[in-house]
Amino acid sequence: MGDILSQNEIDRLLQQLNTGELDVKEFSKDTTEKKVRSHDFRRPSKFAKDHIRTLQIINENYARLLTNFLSGYLRTLVQVDVQTVQPLQYMEFTNSIANPAVLGIVNFNPLPGSIIFEINPAIAYSLIDRILGGKGAGMDKVRGFTEIEIAILMRLISQMLGLMREPWENVTRIRPTLDRIETNAQFAQLMSPNEMVALVTFTAKIGDVEGLLNVCIPHMTVEPVMSKLTTKLWFSLIEKGSSEETKHAIEVKVEDTKIPVMALLGRTTLSVHDFLMLQQGDVLPLNSDVNGKIEVMVGDMLKFYGKPGVRNKKVAVKVTDVIREEED
Numbered sequence: 416m417g418d419i420l421s422q423n424e425i426d427r428l429l430q431q432l433n434t435g436e437l438d439v440k441e442f443s444k445d446t447t448e449k450k451v452r453s454h455d456f457r458r459p460s461k462f463a464k465d466h467i468r469t470l471q472i473i474n475e476n477y478a479r480l481l482t483n484f485l486s487g488y489l490r491t492l493v494q495v496d497v498q499t500v501q502p503l504q505y506m507e508f509t510n511s512i513a514n515p516a517v518l519g520i521v522n523f524n525p526l527p528g529s530i531i532f533e534i535n536p537a538i539a540y541s542l543i544d545r546i547l548g549g550k551g552a553g554m555d556k557v558r559g560f561t562e563i564e565i566a567i568l569m570r571l572i573s574q575m576l577g578l579m580r581e582p583w584e585n586v587t588r589i590r591p592t593l594d595r596i597e598t599n600a601q602f603a604q605l606m607s608p609n610e611m612v613a614l615v616t617f618t619a620k621i622g623d624v625e626g627l628l629n630v631c632i633p634h635m636t637v638e639p640v641m642s643k644l645t646t647k648l649w650f651s652l653i654e655k656g657s658s659e660e661t662k663h664a665i666e667v668k669v670e671d672t673k674i675p676v677m678a679l680l681g682r683t684t685l686s687v688h689d690f691l692m693l694q695q696g697d698v699l700p701l702n703s704d705v706n707g708k709i710e711v712m713v714g715d716m717l718k719f720y721g722k723p724g725v726r727n728k729k730v731a732v733k734v735t736d737v738i739r740e741e742e743d
Contacts, residue, residue, distance in 0.1 A: 461611045461634045462502040469586075469644045471500045474615045474630070476582040481617075484578055488571075489545045491622055498616045498627070506608035508631050512600040515559050519572045520597060520605070524590045528636040529605055532572060532593075535626035538619050543567055545621065553624045565596055572596070586643045606633055613637075678721065678732045679710045708735060 478495045485493040508531075512518070517539045519532035534542075537553040543564050545551035560568070576591040583589045597603045606612075610633055617628040637644065681701025703709060711719035711732060720736040 462613055465646055466641065466644045467500050467502065467613065468646050470613055470615065470632070471497060472646070473582045473586070474500065474617070477579055478617055480578040480581065481575060484575070485621070488574075489542070489551065489621065491545060491551055492620075494620045495628070496618050498618045500613060500615050502611055502613055504608065505606055505610045505612050505631070505633065508612060508614055508629075509600045509603065509608075514600065515557065515598045516600060517560070517568060518597040518600065518603045519569075519576075520594045520603065521576060522592045522594050523636050524592065526587065526589065526636050526639060528633055529594065530591075530633065530636060531603060531605070531629070531631040532576065533629040533631065534568070534572070535619075535628065537624055538621065538626035538628065539564075539568060541621045541624040541626075542571060546571070551622045551624060553626075560598055565598075569593060569596055587640050606635070610634065674714055677712045678723070679712060680723065681709070 475497050478497050481495045482493055485495065512533065513536075515536060517534040517536065519534070521530045521532050523530050536557055539560070540554040541551045544553075546567055573593045576593060579591050580589060612634065613632045615630040615632065617630075619626055619628050681703035683699050683701050685699075708720040709723060709732065710717055711721050711734065713719075718738055719734045720738070721732040721734045724731050724733055
């Protein structure tokens with residue numbers, strides 16, 4: 416809604432109309448114009464909105480895996496989130512990189528070409544400090560990286576790249592491998608400056624240190640699978656995920672999973688004083704009978720009852736009862 420005119424402003428406009436200072440025809444002109452969208456032929460849009468949306472879904476899954484991995488690996492609170500996914504020219508990406516930098520040149524097998532995995536120096540210093548036993552603090556003064564620090568980063572980045580396989584599985588089975596690390600953007604000219612890339616920017620927080628992670632994906636690298644980078648195909652693949660082959664694969668993995676099984680001969684309670692006075696040869700009475708059943712625990716759950724015995728000259732337990740869920 417336009418501004419409301421005061422009485423003085425209305426009187427002034429009427430006076431200007433009467434004197435001819437304002438032309439009524441100017442107000443009656445049709446101001447509707449066609450919206451023209453400028454197109455830069457030097458920057459053809461090779462990534463559609465659907466492609467960008469699918470890349471965002473893939474990398475949001477990757478960010479969750481990265482958060483869990485780094486939190487366990489560094490034994491500290493780490494949070495990684497996708498900030499933006501945007502198409503731009505490779506030249507714009509390299510011009511935004513400051514020196515020194517951590518640029519991982521990654522072979523994106525079996526797709527052609529390479530991608531770039533960039534770590535902000537503040538995050539890189541924090542990772543190195545945490546791995547070497549520090550608190551994960553960043554460097555106050557930016558400096559170059561030593562050969563030992565580069566070797567540490569190469570090992571860590573290789574593990575981080577391994578996590579990319581699962582999010583990309585619905586598109587294609589990739590085997591990303593780290594080729595080398597460059598600390599200067601001038602030595603990372605992998606393609607034409609005008610080549611279009613999809614830049615995925617992550618925000619990373621390690622303790623009190625915050626920084627950015629960038630994954631630069633050239634269009635020519637994902638061009639063979641562009642038809643699969645659609646949200647429609649993506650969700651259709653997710654819905655088909657409960658096939659018989661998938662169920663069988665899950666069953667095989669579950670069957671091979673190892674879980675701890677423990678047989679409890681009995682329990683007893685001691686005071687701290689009695690516990691401190693225990694000596695070799697002392698006898699502790701348990702709450703179970705000699706001929707009674709003993710509890711067999713699977714993890715932290717009571718699943719079986721059994722009887723102790725010997726088999727093949729080894730202590731064994733014979734399962735006599737199975738506890739069903741409805742009996743709990």
